[in-house]
Amino acid sequence: MENNKYAKELDVGVKVVQMASSLCKTVQKALLSGTFNQVKSKNDDSPVTVADWSVQATVSWMLCKYFGSQRLSIIAEEDVQALSEPDSVGLLELVVNTVNETLAKAPTYGLNGPSEALRAPQVLEAIGRCNSSGGPVGKHWVLDPVDGTLGFVRGDQYAVALALIDDGKVVIGVLGCPNYPLEKESLNYHNNIDRHTFPSTNMSEVGCVIYTSKGSGEAWMQPLINGNEGLQGPNRAKLIKVSSIDDPALATFCESVEEANTNHSFTAGLANGVGLRNKPLRVHSMVKYAAIARGDAEIYMKFARGGYKEKIWDHAAGVLIVQEAGGVVTDAGGRPLNFSRGIFLEGLDRGIIACSGVKIHEKIIGAVYASWDSSNL
Numbered sequence: 001m002e003n004n005k006y007a008k009e010l011d012v013g014v015k016v017v018q019m020a021s022s023l024c025k026t027v028q029k030a031l032l033s034g035t036f037n038q039v040k041s042k043n044d045d046s047p048v049t050v051a052d053w054s055v056q057a058t059v060s061w062m063l064c065k066y067f068g069s070q071r072l073s074i075i076a077e078e079d080v081q082a083l084s085e086p087d088s089v090g091l092l093e094l095v096v097n098t099v100n101e102t103l104a105k106a107p108t109y110g111l112n113g114p115s116e117a118l119r120a121p122q123v124l125e126a127i128g129r130c131n132s133s134g135g136p137v138g139k140h141w142v143l144d145p146v147d148g149t150l151g152f153v154r155g156d157q158y159a160v161a162l163a164l165i166d167d168g169k170v171v172i173g174v175l176g177c178p179n180y181p182l183e184k185e186s187l188n189y190h191n192n193i194d195r196h197t198f199p200s201t202n203m204s205e206v207g208c209v210i211y212t213s214k215g216s217g218e219a220w221m222q223p224l225i226n227g228n229e230g231l232q233g234p235n236r237a238k239l240i241k242v243s244s245i246d247d248p249a250l251a252t253f254c255e256s257v258e259e260a261n262t263n264h265s266f267t268a269g270l271a272n273g274v275g276l277r278n279k280p281l282r283v284h285s286m287v288k289y290a291a292i293a294r295g296d297a298e299i300y301m302k303f304a305r306g307g308y309k310e311k312i313w314d315h316a317a318g319v320l321i322v323q324e325a326g327g328v329v330t331d332a333g334g335r336p337l338n339f340s341r342g343i344f345l346e347g348l349d350r351g352i353i354a355c356s357g358v359k360i361h362e363k364i365i366g367a368v369y370a371s372w373d374s375s376n377l
């Protein structure tokens with residue numbers, strides 16, 4: 001993928017997501033062990049933590065460093081408001097420390113950090129500059145600093161998702177999945193990782209970064225780089241591919257854990273309609289796209305309640321990774337997702353269907369048409 005037009009963007013993107021994933025692992029451990037417990041609620045009641053802001057600041061700072069601050073457009077989930085409030089002084093301090101600890105390790109990841117530690121205003125500026133609204137023209141970076149924050153605070157699955165959109169098309173996608181084991185066999189999707197035993201598994205075998213660039217026909221997976229070992233370790237990147245299973249009776253579908261985010265009974269009806277037999281794998285975050293791309297599951301379906309507008313940062317990186325790994329992603333009407341119309345997936349028809357192959361995908365789309373009118377959705 002080195003000859004790619006976006007080779008530099010991909011190289012920096014993968015390294016910065018590696019750094020961000022490591023940051024998240026550290027913060028998640030601290031949260032679960034009670035070292036600090038600052039979890040805030042946003043207006044929509046979803047949680048936000050030190051990790052969300054720290055990742056956003058770190059990625060934003062690095063993108064500025066490598067691609068210049070002048071015309072850099074970044075669209076990311078978090079804003080600075082809650083962090084700038086008077087009662088957030090302690091939280092801001094934690095974020096500043098976390099960002100500086102992370103940036104200090106930049107050379108271990110093959111990147112250059114700042115010559116001196118960032119101060120609070122610089123950290124707030126880095127977070128606040130990610131307020132672009134995207135659109136059909138030019139390059140836009142898209143970041144979900146911690147996707148699946150609910151999974152994150154529960155000690156479960158979450159992802160760091162970074163994508164680049166160029167003239168309305170997603171051209172690179174990078175997904176950090178810090179709690180996704182390298183081997184499928186050791187992933188127990190059905191249960192949350194027990195808070196009290198976490199981290200019980202061999203952590204060196206847990207966590208990966210998956211990446212691709214448009215048109216390459218390849219998606220790659222690296223193990224998480226250990227902050228101490230850094231780039232000295234062997235490059236263990238390997239190609240990943242979607243599953244070749246096309247018999248629905250053998251296929252597995254994944255979906256959100258939260259009923260509030262997708263209609264579980266509608267997807268159960270679809271699953272039944274196409275002859276799926278396996279129980280759904282309920283997983284937080286874009287790790288579901290990673291599961292399809294790695295061949296660990298065949299189908300991902302999401303049907304949000306009417307009126308909910310899907311955000312581009314929740315899908316951009318995952319969609320491209322699934323497509324380049326050999327899969328198909330469309331809306332429930334069978335049309336491609338449109339990343340060119342600002343921060344929302346405008347024009348999305350009902351829901352999102354990601355599949356390992358065309359055959360299963362067609363069956364699911366057919367089942368949607370057959371059951372939609374009677375679904376009350």
Ligand SMILES: Nc1ncnc2c1ncn2[C@@H]1O[C@H](COP(=O)(O)O)[C@@H](OP(=O)(O)O)[C@H]1O
Nearest residue numbers: 146147148149150256260261284285304308314
């Ligand atoms: N009412 C809703 N319907 C659908 N998706 C929602 C939603 N509220 C939040 N989400 C999105 O669903 C994402 C989590 O996905 P999942 O349920 O698959 O784990 C959230 O990402 P964040 O956790 O980054 O906010 C959020 O963007």
Ligand SMILES: [Mg+2]
Nearest residue numbers: 144147148314
């Ligand atoms: Mg998200």
